[in-house]
Amino acid sequence: MAARALTCTLTLLVWAGVSLGQLVLPNRQNGAVGGNVEFKPISFPSDTYQVITWRFGETIVIKSISGSVSIPRPEYRGRVSLDINTLALELRNLTMGDTGVYILTADTAASSYSAETTLKVFVNVSGATITGPTGLVIEGNSANLSCDASGTIVTTEWMKNNQKLSPSNNIIFSADNRSVSISAVGRMDSGEYRCTLSNPVSSDSDVFTMTVNYGPDNVRIEGPSEVEERGSVMLLCSAESVPDPRYAWTFNGTNTGVTTDSLTMDQVTFSNSGTYTCTAWNNVTRRETSASHSLVVREIGSLSGGVGSLSAGAIAGIVIGVLLGVALVAGLIVYFTKFAGRPKSSSRGVKQNGATQNGGEHELNYADIRHFQNNQSVLNMGGTSTQTRQGTPAMVRAHRGANQGAKPEAEVTYSEVRK
Incomplete structure (x- = not known):
């Protein structure tokens, strides 16, 4: 595993232009006027150097002989320093004249190594x-x-x-x-x-x-096209414009005096029906554009659910429904008037051609009256007569006292009358 890591490291160094056992400097250094820069070798042989020399072109910047450092040129004194252990050169207080090629030479007792780099000095922006x-x-x-x-x-x-x-x-x-x-x-x-x-x-x-000034473009008015009398309405005008435009409203060609983007009216009347025009004006582009909107004032209730708002089909449906309802009620009244009072037949205590009292209660008894000819027959019971036509049975009510056990005032007799 360690061998593989070492192989990878060596490969990377070769790709970077670094060879073991050689002196290598960065290809390029950048510096700013008044700033500092350090030229530091990327690699160098592990050996004892007797002489270390840094040159700028042919000029010696700094030199070390057996550990003794010298700076022969006065323009570099106080501006350069050398690290004899890393061979690094520091150059301070850079000037534009420091731009150029710098060469490092390192000599041992048996070998001499050399490398160079380029410095580019810039004035700060x-x-x-x-x-x-x-x-x-x-x-x-x-x-x-x-x-x-x-x-x-x-x-x-x-x-x-x-x-x-x-x-x-x-x-x-x-x-x-x-x-x-x-x-x-x-x-x-x-x-x-x-x-x-x-x-x-x-x-x-x-x-x-x-800022680009433009417009006004796409002027438009938003608001209702219909309103009921005595209602309120607001129209809103807008436009695409920089700067914001000035607005002016006219009604049927007459100036309203409104100079805002909205026009509001309360308690409108039919006289408010007409065409409303909004004009947008840009005082920078010196352009104006207009848009118009029609408003119709309707009768009260025509827009809020009144009869006037119903279609002809809806009105016809309502009329038919009312007539059907009236007919149904009339039919019920006739039915109950004609049939509600008809008594129910009872078989309790009834004998043919006779009458039987039943507990003092009111009781219905029937007489079977037949006609064998076309003449009418009269049955007289207690002063009350009932006339019948041919083939029609007559129904007679027998009246008894309200209190149980009271003596009946009259007795009803059923008989068959024949002529």
């Missing part, structure tokens, strides 16, 4: 500023943005609303990417533009907010 349109930007016109700063500028990046800004049909970048031209400007070009200028050791940015 500062004071980034975006210059944009100074006047109002109106849709359809053009706009130019440029970005600048002090220092060494290597890259320039543009962002809009935190998204990378890329070239398109109406967005063109300059060759150095420091300027952006937008033509023709649209409402979607409004937003926050950020420019970032940078180099390997520093960066700075600035923000410019661009």
Whole structure:
């Protein structure tokens, strides 16, 4: 397992350009003016070095002989130091003149090793500023943005609303990417533009907010088209516009004096029926657009569930239902009037051609009256006569006293009358 790990490590070192037993420095170092940088070998042979020398081109920066360090050039005194154990060189208070190639030489009693690296010194980027349109930007016109700063500028990046800004049909970048031209400007070009200028050791940015003025477009009125008399109504006007538009309302071509986005009316009358027009005006684009809305005032109850709001079919259904109800009630009245008083027949105490009293209660008895000719027959019982026509049975009520056991005033006799 350890052997495998060592093999992987060696492979990575070879890929990185590192060979065991050799002196290797980073390919490139970056530094900022006034800053510090350290040149430290990635690898070096494990040996005793008698002489260690760092050069800038052909100029000796610092040198160590048997542990004794010397700085021959005055421009490096107080700015450089050497670590004889790691062979690292530290260079402080960098200037643009320090940019170049640095060479390290390490000598032992038997061998000499050498490696080099490159230093690039940059001036820190500062004071980034975006210059944009100074006047109002109106849709359809053009706009130019440029970005600048002090220092060494290597890259320039543009962002809009935190998204990378890329070239398109109406967005063109300059060759150095420091300027952006937008033509023709649209409402979607409004937003926050950020420019970032940078180099390997520093960066700075600035923000410019661009507002594109447009409209008014798509003017529309929202509100009811019908309202009942003495009701209330509100019409709301809206438009797509930057800045927000001014509004004006007219009724059938006459100015109402209302200059807000809403028009409210209470206790409306039929005279309020007509056409309402909303005009939106943008004082920056100097444009105006209108929309109209028709309002009809109806009679009270016509919109809130009154009869006037029913269809002809619904009215016909109601009339038919009422007539059927009246007919049903009339039929019930006739039925109960005609049949409710008819007595029920009883077989208790009844004998043919005779009468039997039953506990002093009221009792119905029947007489079978037949006619054998077309003449009428008269049955007289207690002064009351009952006439019958041919083939019709007569029904006679026998009246008894209300109190049980009372003597009946009259006795009813049933007989068959024949002629």
